[in-house]
Amino acid sequence: MAIAKQEGNFRTQEFILNMGPQHPSTHGVYRAILTLDGEYVVDLENVIGYLHRGIEKLAESRTYTQFIPYTDRMDYLAGMLNNWGYVMTVEKALGLEIPERAEYIRIIVGELQRIASHLVMVASMALDMNGYTAWMYAFYDREKILDLFEMICGSRLTTSFMRVGGVPNDIPEGFLPKLEEFLKEFPKRLDDFDNVITGNEIFIKRTKGIAPIDGETALDYGLTGPNLRASGVNFDLRKVRPYSIYDRFDFEVPVGTNGDNFDRYNMRMLEMRQSLRIIRQAVDNLPEGSIMAKVPKVLRIPAGETYGHIEGAKGILGFYLVSDGGTKPYRIHVHAPSFVNLGIYPYMAKGTMLQDAIASLASIDIVLGEVDR
Amino acid sequence: MFGEGLLKGLGVTIKHFFAPKITEQYPEVKPKLPPLVKSRFRLNREKCIACGICANACPNKVITVNSEKDENNKKRLTGYEMNLQYCLFCGLCVESCPTKAIEIDQDFELAAYTRENTKMDMYKEALTNPPGTAAKEDKGGKDA
Ligand code: SF4
Ligand code: SF4
Numbered sequence: 001m002a003i004a005k006q007e008g009n010f011r012t013q014e015f016i017l018n019m020g021p022q023h024p025s026t027h028g029v030y031r032a033i034l035t036l037d038g039e040y041v042v043d044l045e046n047v048i049g050y051l052h053r054g055i056e057k058l059a060e061s062r063t064y065t066q067f068i069p070y071t072d073r074m075d076y077l078a079g080m081l082n083n084w085g086y087v088m089t090v091e092k093a094l095g096l097e098i099p100e101r102a103e104y105i106r107i108i109v110g111e112l113q114r115i116a117s118h119l120v121m122v123a124s125m126a127l128d129m130n131g132y133t134a135w136m137y138a139f140y141d142r143e144k145i146l147d148l149f150e151m152i153c154g155s156r157l158t159t160s161f162m163r164v165g166g167v168p169n170d171i172p173e174g175f176l177p178k179l180e181e182f183l184k185e186f187p188k189r190l191d192d193f194d195n196v197i198t199g200n201e202i203f204i205k206r207t208k209g210i211a212p213i214d215g216e217t218a219l220d221y222g223l224t225g226p227n228l229r230a231s232g233v234n235f236d237l238r239k240v241r242p243y244s245i246y247d248r249f250d251f252e253v254p255v256g257t258n259g260d261n262f263d264r265y266n267m268r269m270l271e272m273r274q275s276l277r278i279i280r281q282a283v284d285n286l287p288e289g290s291i292m293a294k295v296p297k298v299l300r301i302p303a304g305e306t307y308g309h310i311e312g313a314k315g316i317l318g319f320y321l322v323s324d325g326g327t328k329p330y331r332i333h334v335h336a337p338s339f340v341n342l343g344i345y346p347y348m349a350k351g352t353m354l355q356d357a358i359a360s361l362a363s364i365d366i367v368l369g370e371v372d373r
Numbered sequence: 374m375f376g377e378g379l380l381k382g383l384g385v386t387i388k389h390f391f392a393p394k395i396t397e398q399y400p401e402v403k404p405k406l407p408p409l410v411k412s413r414f415r416l417n418r419e420k421c422i423a424c425g426i427c428a429n430a431c432p433n434k435v436i437t438v439n440s441e442k443d444e445n446n447k448k449r450l451t452g453y454e455m456n457l458q459y460c461l462f463c464g465l466c467v468e469s470c471p472t473k474a475i476e477i478d479q480d481f482e483l484a485a486y487t488r489e490n491t492k493m494d495m496y497k498e499a500l501t502n503p504p505g506t507a508a509k510e511d512k513g514g515k516d517a
Contacts, residue, residue, distance in 0.1 A: 066432035069463035154409035
């Protein structure tokens with residue numbers, strides 16, 4: 001081991017520290033091999049794969065419909081968005097038009113899911129910096145969203161809500177009033193978060209200027225989603241290449257400047273408010289009509305390749321689907337944003353304090369179910 | 374002024390300290406889950422025609438349907454088992470059933486001590502607990 005410093009009779013050495021795989025700050029089963037010089041991180045190596053379930057392989061022995069429940073086991077904090085990305089890809093391959101009402105319902109649940117996922121990020125980032133209060137508050141609101149999901153699809157996390165051609169259940173009685181209540185209450189709660197976290201001097205001191213990523217580097221590492229936008233690159237699939245019916249909605253894409261931990265956190269806070277705006281418009285314009293397109297019972301996709309992607313909660317979520325004309329996919333590959341985003345973590349952690357490195361990990365918002373799949 | 378943000382945060386905390394408590398009193402008060410919740414399944418023996426479509430729709434081979442042909446060469450159900458340890462609770466089986474013989478239920482207390490016990494003999498269950506009866510009644514309380 002290299003000798004780092006030598007002063008007088010004392011010698012300091014670099015040493016190796018294993019963080020994880022079972023550690024609360026790793027947000028799942030992830031291991032980081034840290035080389036430390038005192039409190040400072042000299043080097044960091046990602047070790048992943050502990051949560052690998054071979055979901056892409058499983059897909060090859062499932063029909064197109066049967067794979068839907070597996071998609072929400074990848075990013076289990078954003079099940080709806082995973083479902084959406086997948087069914088949209090299959091619909092694209094089939095050339096299906098889906099009913100208006102179904103699109104609106106998808107937008108509503110999709111944006112709710114984005115809020116729920118961002119809430120976890122905000123909560124866990126605060127927790128990793130020892131702010132337990134914020135964790136509790138954010139989870140209280142996430143609970144409200146999960147209650148709404150429970151009403152509309154019968155599950156809280158693993159929603160399996162969307163189907164090829166639409167959504168399986170229409171909006172149940174009592175859902176819209178509860179949603180209204182949420183839309184009314186949540187902005188106030190966001191103000192509370194701003195007071196508890198965003199305006200907290202300790203939080204600001206510990207996040208501003210820490211682990212900055214400039215736009216160029218972010219693009220080099222292939223970051224997407226809020227992490228990319230925090231670095232000042234204005235790229236949101238919902239705006240740049242509107243899928244579904246996003247072109248009908250009026251919303252802004254928050255963009256950061258420094259790409260530091262604070263910006264990454266703040267992106268989520270700002271995006272939640274925008275998501276609220278989208279939901280508001282979707283609820284106001286919700287059309288009547290059917291929720292399922294006419295889809296054959298047994299799905300057969302013509303031989304060929306399709307790639308579909310959506311703006312997931314953590315970045316661009318893409319599904320690459322190869323079909324040989326049968327009832328089961330020949331191959332499915334998932335472009336998982338968490339996996340790509342994790343790649344930049346060693347770059348971010350180098351030279352920062354150990355405690356800040358933990359916060360940096362929280363700031364890129366990974367979920368290991370998606371990293372390992 | 375340094376510390377202003379901290380005080381503001383403290384203000385929020387104090388506000389929440391006096392807000393009504395929201396803790397679920399679970400084992401004492403059972404929550405009443407919305408009707409779409411898929412906590413377990415119940416089989417209606419009269420409606421089931423033993424076609425096996427549900428078993429085919431299932432992504433994880435949870436369901437086993439046993440049947441025999443009767444004198445009119447019609448299929449008759451003789452057994453229906455769900456190996457719930459592999460169930461994803463996706464509801465594809467319920468959606469696929471042509472006669473709506475299998476239904477969702479909100480009785481969520483399914484914990485078992487052994488893997489063996491997670492197997493559910495729905496055929497037998499259907500006699501004692503047909504869909505929409507029994508277990509539903511003991512659900513009092515209110516959802517938060
Ligand atoms: S809920 Fe899904 S996994 Fe469970 S038995 Fe039905 S189809 Fe199979
Ligand atoms: S439950 Fe429904 S789908 Fe399954 S065997 Fe019976 S009738 Fe067929």
